Amino acid sequence: MAKPKNAFYAQSGGVTAVINASAAGVIETARKHKDRIGRVYAGRNGIIGALTEDLIDTSRESAKAVAALRHTPGGAFGSCRYKLKSLEENRAQYERLIEVFQAHDIGYFFYNGGGDSADTCHKVSQLSKKMGYPVQAIHVPKTVDNDLPLTDTCPGFGSVAKYVAVSTREAALDVKSMSRTSTKVFILEVMGRHAGWIAAAAGLAGENPGDPPHVILLPEVTFDQEAFLKKVRQTVEKYDYCVVVVSEGTRNPDGSFLAEAGTKDAFGHSQLGGVGPFIAQMVKDKLGYKYHWAVADYLQRSARHIASKTDADQAYAVGKAAVEYAIKGDNAVMVTIERSSDKPYRWKLGKANLSRVANHEKTLPKRFITRDGFGITAQARRYLAPLIKGEDYPPYKNGLPDYVTLKNVAVKKKLKTDFDI
Amino acid sequence: MAKPKNAFYAQSGGVTAVINASAAGVIETARKHKDRIGRVYAGRNGIIGALTEDLIDTSRESAKAVAALRHTPGGAFGSCRYKLKSLEENRAQYERLIEVFQAHDIGYFFYNGGGDSADTCHKVSQLSKKMGYPVQAIHVPKTVDNDLPLTDTCPGFGSVAKYVAVSTREAALDVKSMSRTSTKVFILEVMGRHAGWIAAAAGLAGENPGDPPHVILLPEVTFDQEAFLKKVRQTVEKYDYCVVVVSEGTRNPDGSFLAEAGTKDAFGHSQLGGVGPFIAQMVKDKLGYKYHWAVADYLQRSARHIASKTDADQAYAVGKAAVEYAIKGDNAVMVTIERSSDKPYRWKLGKANLSRVANHEKTLPKRFITRDGFGITAQARRYLAPLIKGEDYPPYKNGLPDYVTLKNVAVKKKLKTDFDI
Known part of the structure; x- marks a missing residue:
């Protein structure tokens, strides 16, 4: 049997109180499917880590440390504000990404971010196929701004x-x-x-x-x-x-x-x-x-100390589902959260094709804003209320949240070329 | 047997996450000693409530509501920034206070605040005696600034x-x-x-x-x-x-x-x-x-949602002790917190004469500041660390802390004169 492909996970854009919960979802689920996914490499400082071949070997982290990501805010591997240009403008960036993926036998790309990263995810999927090294790219949604389309809400x-x-x-x-x-x-x-x-x-x-x-x-x-x-x-x-x-x-x-x-x-x-x-x-x-x-x-x-339990659970769930979708063969999709009921609040996971995600920004609909423009309506409350429900306190030590710092051990470089950011 | 005197409680200056815990300590303890203390009246908006004879009858609040003060931030009866002038400058203010106390049969004055209110407390005690209507005045310490002397720390x-x-x-x-x-x-x-x-x-x-x-x-x-x-x-x-x-x-x-x-x-x-x-x-x-x-x-x-348990406990304890000291006959004292050990942290309550409290401001000692002036020393840590220990989460409802709002029923006025603030 062929050795299973490795996975690459990266955090993108502004971090959140629960983005690491998504990372935990990805890593823990991948660890449960070692027959299908080899190691999970994380990008140091997001996609920049892939471009510069600065990968972190998450297999060097203990199960306890990975579990602690679930309650640790910030971006455990580092994130970045670095938007890949369009394919026409800078095809070299995408080619480099795929070159790095190939060098490290990476067949899965889990990108945890907002609208821009959904776009990148989509392009990597398309280009990798063209280049003869197909990578399954799954977008893991994250943004405090809640402005991604096709998902009921965004983790964070x-x-x-x-x-x-x-x-x-x-x-x-x-x-x-x-x-x-x-x-x-x-x-x-x-x-x-x-x-x-x-x-x-x-x-x-x-x-x-x-x-x-x-x-x-x-x-x-x-x-x-x-x-x-x-x-x-x-x-x-x-x-x-x-x-x-x-x-x-x-x-x-x-x-x-x-x-x-x-x-x-x-x-x-x-x-x-x-x-x-x-x-x-x-x-x-x-x-x-x-x-x-x-x-x-x-x-x-x-503020992980006052995180919403609903949010923390969903952040973990989208990470977990991303891996499960990948294993089932999905490609170029974003994991979505679907609401079936406001009261009681019921949700499940779904997926949306990445071609439909990019370049849409979801703003507050008019029906959520009171007539005078200074308040929110009952409809807005129905939508928002379940999202803040539940407390999910981190463990404390000496009066302070006991957040984890990972070892973040680098994977040995395989390429001879550098890449300037 | 003579009818027990009533008590007056007021919150002063900037409020804190736990000042209402002190109020709960005062009210619950007074309720346990009905043979010694009649009703607890609170000043609406602090001392202004006493001057304008705008008293709140806390006996109209349920035991449940009073208990909920323990986890509710802000000032439940209203506070104010209103410093009484010196006796020489405005003796009329003090005389008015004592007139109101006398009209409502108030024999105990619990003033919950910082340095200024300690000073007021002291003067009320002195002047009431001179005026032939002695009031036992006990200061309940409170300030986020931690700058009161003679107490190891200040609730809040x-x-x-x-x-x-x-x-x-x-x-x-x-x-x-x-x-x-x-x-x-x-x-x-x-x-x-x-x-x-x-x-x-x-x-x-x-x-x-x-x-x-x-x-x-x-x-x-x-x-x-x-x-x-x-x-x-x-x-x-x-x-x-x-x-x-x-x-x-x-x-x-x-x-x-x-x-x-x-x-x-x-x-x-x-x-x-x-x-x-x-x-x-x-x-x-x-x-x-x-x-x-x-x-x-x-x-x-x-931020009551992330209050220190040590702080919340101490805030309640100083309120409780104020009433107990009053019953024992104390007058013109501030309740203090005394530390007997850093590690393990051990504290007990004490008292300090109000004449020693006024007009002292406790700043950070030099030994708490690193040589370069940009950090804190190990000594500072030993002092500070126990004060943030323990979590004391409020109850939640629909994802939000369930804070109490009191009825704050006014006591019927007895005086015919108004007082301009």
Whole structure:
């Protein structure tokens, strides 16, 4: 019998609280099918590791270490922001990838990322066939932005959503209790450059009319300063405080980012700060309220300590399914999550052809946004609520989460050529 | 037998993740001693509630609701930033307080706050005696800043410390995995205007040399731009990334806050942003590294979801002890936490005379700061480590912490006079 082919796994783009759970799903499942899959090599710093032939031998990691990936945030093998050019522009990149795969007897390519990596995955599958060294390429979805098409949700999103909803609820209690003499308006800036899923999830913090957050600013809704300030003023007059959640992708009528326009001085020099402090300053200048603002930044997407169990389970499941699909002969597909029911929440895995995934970005549908543009609808809640359900605490040691650091032993290089990134 | 006197409880200053645990300690313990303490009235929005005779009758809250305070952040009765003036400046304020206490048959004053409220507590005790209506005043310590003297630590601090250490560890994993092509320097701004305890606690995130955070900027160490930039550059050269935790209280050699100086434009106008984005901009301008920054702001002090069990237990215990001390006849004291051993950590409660508490601010001792000023020593670790130990998760419902909102029923006013705040 022929020796089974090895697999290559890489993490792509911004990491998440649960991307390593997908890695654990891939590695543990491959280990269960040694007759079909040899070693799992991981790319050091993502696809760059493949291009530079800097592979990590995951077979050198103990079962315990791999299991611990399930509760460890960040990218255990390193990730990168490195988009492969189009085939026409830089065919050499793809040829190099396939050359490295061939050198290391790699027949499976598991790429864990967002839209760009789905595209790469697709091209590798096509080109490898043309080049006579066919590689089965399976895309493992991941993005906190939740903007991939054809899947009900994206692993990574549910945990950010939970972090943002929990943080909003907590900070709102703080602000509410101090508003008599102190802060009236609190602004939380969250991620989501092109889609407002994360900001929308903050809406789960409130359950009844009047509950915070009182205002959500979304990339999908053009910013209307007058309407915004009116809403803030009315909220403070009614409740004595106002909680605002603003997506980093919120835009002016001319399409520019709010933060962009707001942070240039009279000479056009860039000034400090993001959209959170920008909105805060606007509230102070126009309404005179005391304010505070927070920018969660990486804290939100690495907060494994408050991960959603649903999300962590799904992240593992898509990694596991990727290997199972590969073994069954699938190629050029993305693993998808399919929802069959909101309440009770029921989901199963599926797959979508990669040709259908690329270059689609899923934004918040209109029916998820309230008429005034500042809140989420009951439909949005039905969609979002199950995604933050369940807690999945990591183990602790000395009061801190006990996250694993892998050995990340390099595979010996076989090629004589370097490749410049 | 005479009817037992009622008690007055108020929350003061910035709230914390566990101040309500102290409230639970006070109320539950008072309820166990109905022969000695009548009702517990709480001040709506802190001491302002006493001055305006806006009292909340906590006896209207169920045992279940009071127990839920133990896991609910923020100030359940409202707090305020309102410092009573000196006796000479505004004796009328104190006389009003005592008038309200007398009208509602209040013989116990439990004031839950930091240094200022300790001072108020002390004065109320003294003046009430002079006025012929002696009130037993007990101070229940609370401050995330950990700057109260005579107590080993301050309830509220341990949970912020845990939040900051956990968040630093998590965000660092994110940055580390992306540093090949993306962010090299990550800056987290934390609270602590006058003392660096919170920033120092971030140091617990790293356990071995080279572990993040690589640089901690403290109010106790005058900012040296050259040394700072050198340290950042060396760290990036060695590890490919650098994590910086900066206290909002970090100062320039001239004593001004870093953020203050950095956020004025050429005309002296205030610009957006705090010290986090200011440091980020400096790193970019001087070293050219890609950066990200986060400002945790209220998220850190309201993060009950990641509270320290040690802290939550101590917060409850100081509330309970305050009532027990009062019953034993104590007056004009602050409940203190005394440490008898670091490892294993052992603590008990004590008390300190309020005359010794006022107007002292405890900053980080020199022996807790490394020679270069950018890190914490082994001694600091020994002190800090036990304070973040243990998890004390709140109950969850639908993926969110199930925090309580009290009814906060007002006590009927008895006085005919208003009091302007």
